[in-house]
Amino acid sequence: MSPKIKDIGFGLSVGLGISFLLFFGIVLLAEFVSLADFQSASAQEILSTPQNIASATPAPSILPTPPSPPFPETGPLPLQPRPSAAPPTPTLNTEQLVLGNPLDEEEQARLHAASLAFVAPDFYSSKAIGEAINGEGYGHPSNICGPLAIAILQEGAILSNQTAPYEFWLLNPDVAEDLIKLKSVFAESRFESKRDNTALNKVDWKNSPLMPGDFLYLFSGSRGNFEHMLAVTRVDEDGRAYTVTNHNTEENGFIITEELLYDPNNPGEGLFYEWTERQKSLLGSTGFDGYQLWRLREK
Numbered sequence: 001m002s003p004k005i006k007d008i009g010f011g012l013s014v015g016l017g018i019s020f021l022l023f024f025g026i027v028l029l030a031e032f033v034s035l036a037d038f039q040s041a042s043a044q045e046i047l048s049t050p051q052n053i054a055s056a057t058p059a060p061s062i063l064p065t066p067p068s069p070p071f072p073e074t075g076p077l078p079l080q081p082r083p084s085a086a087p088p089t090p091t092l093n094t095e096q097l098v099l100g101n102p103l104d105e106e107e108q109a110r111l112h113a114a115s116l117a118f119v120a121p122d123f124y125s126s127k128a129i130g131e132a133i134n135g136e137g138y139g140h141p142s143n144i145c146g147p148l149a150i151a152i153l154q155e156g157a158i159l160s161n162q163t164a165p166y167e168f169w170l171l172n173p174d175v176a177e178d179l180i181k182l183k184s185v186f187a188e189s190r191f192e193s194k195r196d197n198t199a200l201n202k203v204d205w206k207n208s209p210l211m212p213g214d215f216l217y218l219f220s221g222s223r224g225n226f227e228h229m230l231a232v233t234r235v236d237e238d239g240r241a242y243t244v245t246n247h248n249t250e251e252n253g254f255i256i257t258e259e260l261l262y263d264p265n266n267p268g269e270g271l272f273y274e275w276t277e278r279q280k281s282l283l284g285s286t287g288f289d290g291y292q293l294w295r296l297r298e299k
Contacts, residue, residue, distance in 0.1 A: 101211045101235075102296040103158075108212045108234065111156030115233035115244040118152060120256040126246065129256055133165050141246045141254035146171045148246060148256065149215060149231040150185075156233075158213045158296065159185065168229065173217055173292060186215065186294040193294050200272035200287035206264035210241040214295050218275075221288030228275075228286050232261070239264045247271065248283045 101108065120126040123141065130139025134147045146168030153159040163185050171178045186193065196203065200218070210216075214232040230245040241261040248254050262270040275286045 101213070102298050103211075103213050107157070111152075111158065111212055112234040114155035114157075115152045115231070116258065117155065118148060118244050118256055119258060121252070122255060123253045126254060126256045130246075134169055135166060138166065138169060141256060142248070143170060144246050144256075146229040148244075149229045152231045152233065152244060153213070153215065156213070156231075158231075171217075171229065172227070182294070190297060191294045192297055193292065195290070195292045197290040199276055199290065200262075201267075201276040203262075203272075203290075205241070205262045205267075206239065209235070209239055209264065210261065210293070211235060211295060214293055216294075217292045218287045219289035219291065220286045221290075223288045224275075224286040225281070226284050226286050230261075233258070240270075243271070245271075250283065 103111065118129055120129045120141075126141035126144075127139055130141050130144040130148070131137070133139065133151045134144060147165035150159065150163065150165040150168045154161055154163075154165070167181060171181065173179050173182055196208070197219075199221070210232045212232055212234050216230050216232070218228040218230070220227045228245075230243045232241050233244050234242045236242070240263045242258055243261055244256065244258045246254055246256045247259065260270040262272045267273070272287060274280050275284060276288060
């Protein structure tokens, strides 16, 4: 074989070898790219896993759904000046009225009827009544006693509307400014005043009866934990005195209802005895240092 033919054969062999290497390299490159894509996709899935977990639907709660509140979550509380149950019928029978009172039978009946408009047998309606009297944010039924008593006496035509009930909010007759206010509203020309230091549960109410239209300030004394103001709204034919006032209860918290103050024939019954009873002190104790009374003078 001539040298030229040998050179041609050698060149073909080298060319085939190079082609084979190129083909093999292309195949390896394709597999590498495919593997890289697979690894990239796997990495992306792994990285996105926490996001998928975070956005997963949570398991249902085992806690019961709380009931809807009995009042709107936004906006003012609905004013409910009367209880859902029918309140006591205003006293219209003159035989059931205290005729020796400075108020005549018509005036006593009007005062009683006016007081019933403020009855609110649950906390939320009591708060609404308090804010209607004293302004939004100042009507909590735990401390609305002064404005409530003044509003009742105004609606019952005992006091004029020149005094804002708010002026009696947290009033204290031991403070000079408040004492001036009391003397102005309950002027000596129209009202007589009496201070009795006897504890409420020790007073002889048969011989020292309260009258419809009386305004009282109760002094807590060292054994009490709050002081209180109230208006006497009626006295029945048996001499039992009543008020519409705010007070604390075990069942419903602070509410505004018509309550018996005392029964002169059955000492121990009424708010005056509950407020001086040791067993009920957690609900509020007052009246251990007696009371001060303002009463309309005889006409």
